[in-house]
Amino acid sequence: MSRILVYCGFRHAPEISLPAVGVTGAPVQLTSLDDLCLLWSDVEWPFDPQRMQKSAVEFHEVVLQVFKQTAVIPFRLLSVFDDQQAFMTFAAENHERFLQDLDRLKDFVQMECVIYPKPSETPVDRSSGKAYLEQKAIALRSSEASVQATQDALAHLSREVRIREGKNGTRIFVLVDRGLESDFRQAVTAVPIPTHLSRRVSGPWPAAEFLSGQVKIPQVDGVAGAK
Amino acid sequence: MGHGRRTLLSLMPNDFETLETLGGEDEVSLLEILDHVLNSGVVIHGSLVISLAGVDLVYLGLNVVLASVETALSNLQIEEKRRQK
Numbered sequence: 001m002s003r004i005l006v007y008c009g010f011r012h013a014p015e016i017s018l019p020a021v022g023v024t025g026a027p028v029q030l031t032s033l034d035d036l037c038l039l040w041s042d043v044e045w046p047f048d049p050q051r052m053q054k055s056a057v058e059f060h061e062v063v064l065q066v067f068k069q070t071a072v073i074p075f076r077l078l079s080v081f082d083d084q085q086a087f088m089t090f091a092a093e094n095h096e097r098f099l100q101d102l103d104r105l106k107d108f109v110q111m112e113c114v115i116y117p118k119p120s121e122t123p124v125d126r127s128s129g130k131a132y133l134e135q136k137a138i139a140l141r142s143s144e145a146s147v148q149a150t151q152d153a154l155a156h157l158s159r160e161v162r163i164r165e166g167k168n169g170t171r172i173f174v175l176v177d178r179g180l181e182s183d184f185r186q187a188v189t190a191v192p193i194p195t196h197l198s199r200r201v202s203g204p205w206p207a208a209e210f211l212s213g214q215v216k217i218p219q220v221d222g223v224a225g226a227k
Numbered sequence: 228m229g230h231g232r233r234t235l236l237s238l239m240p241n242d243f244e245t246l247e248t249l250g251g252e253d254e255v256s257l258l259e260i261l262d263h264v265l266n267s268g269v270v271i272h273g274s275l276v277i278s279l280a281g282v283d284l285v286y287l288g289l290n291v292v293l294a295s296v297e298t299a300l301s302n303l304q305i306e307e308k309r310r311q312k
Contacts, residue, residue, distance in 0.1 A: 006271075053257060060260045074268035081271065090271075202259055208267035217270050 003045035003080035004087045007062045008072040008206070009038045011102045016069050022062045023047075023055045031087070036095040036102075039066065040087065045080060067206050071106040073098055073215060074206045094218045101215045108159060108175045109204035111184045115146050116169025118198050142194050143170060150199075153191045157184055162209050173209040 005023060010016070012035045019039075022028045026041035039062060047055050059077050066072050081087040117139060125131045147170050151161060160175040176184050181204050188201050208216075 006269075008268075053261070056261050056264045057257065059264050063264075074263075076266070076268045076270055077264040079269060079271035205263060205267070208263070211269070215269060 001045055002042050003082065004084060005041050005043045005045075005059075005077075005080050006075040006087065007039040007041070007059060008066055008074045009036055009098050009102070010066055010070050010072045011035050011099065011106070012037050013070060016066065019062045019065045023058045024051075028062060031091060033091045033095045034099065036091070036098050038087075038091060043080075063206065067204075071102055071108070072206045073101060073211060074208050090218070094215070097212065097215050097218070101212055105175075105207045105210060107178055108207055108210075109178050109181065110207040110209055111174045111176045111181060111203035112201065112205065113150055113172045113174070113188050114169050114200045114202075115143060115150065115172070115193070116198055116200075117143070118196055139196065143197060146191070146193055146197055146199075147172060149191050150188060153187045154184065157187060160210055175207055175210050176204075178204070 005026075007022060007028070012032060018030060019028050022039075022041040023043055024047075026043050028039050028041055031038045031040065056077055063072060063074050067074075081090065125135045147163065150172060151158075151163075154161075154172075154174055157176050157180055158174045159177070162173040164171045164173070174184065184203070185201055188199070193199050
């Protein structure tokens with residue numbers, strides 16, 4: 001069976017060059033509604049689990065080609081519609097919100113910095129519950145201080161910041177003017193980091209973290225996020 | 228595809244080569260690509276199953292997916308580091 005796999009949306013501009021093929025070599029198709037362009041492919045569904053990683057890279061490359069030229073709203077790899085009609089209904093219901101977000105984010109990219117504890121760097125003190133908790137508290141304060149120092153160092157570049165705490169560290173998402181990615185990297189790496197912590201910087205990415213809620217999980221047939 | 232139907236996605240901890248998709252210092256690892264294509268952007272579907280190294284991790288509901296994919300990917304990251312040693 002086949003499904004409609006959507007890659008991304010972007011505002012129409014005649015100079016944007018589009019990828020020809022996408023996931024599993026399927027032709028990439030363009031649907032336009034007002035000024036909103038949506039790229040999609042008709043793909044076999046479900047995906048072959050054996051080539052899932054390859055599909056992910058192919059999906060990423062389609063989005064990336066457009067993102068290099070303009071702001072995009074990426075869909076998730078597993079965002080599929082049953083058929084053209086469902087896809088067109090979705091586009092008709094949501095295109096204005098998509099265009100609003102694209103206008104808001106058109107000059108920006110998303111950069112990321114993850115700060116996380118180095119695995120097994122410090123032996124866990126299990127001599128007592130108190131010692132263990134104290135060790136955890138010190139590590140937590142140190143991590144919070146590093147996150148704050150990073151935020152401060154990026155203040156002059158940050159249009160917007162989102163922070164997400166995870167079990168494995170803190171992710172800092174920063175909305176940065178397109179073209180200032182190197183400045184972001186320099187600013188981050190200039191911040192000293194304690195030896196028990198690691199840091200990873202990545203980007204530029206589409207500003208997915210900064211999408212409005214109704215775009216990120218849109219209404220489809222009156223049901224949020226699913227049909 | 229109705230709400231609640233699952234999609235099987237298999238992430239095996241192999242072939243974690245680094246891909247030069249952006250060139251130069253903007254090297255992006257496959258892990259990061261997986262994280263972004265699965266975990267960032269517009270969500271249409273409601274549920275999926277991730278199979279990690281033969282063990283099915285079942286996620287039901289969007290909110291759970293959002294949190295749990297990160298956990299699955301961190302497990303993959305650990306495995307990747309182990310392979311690199």
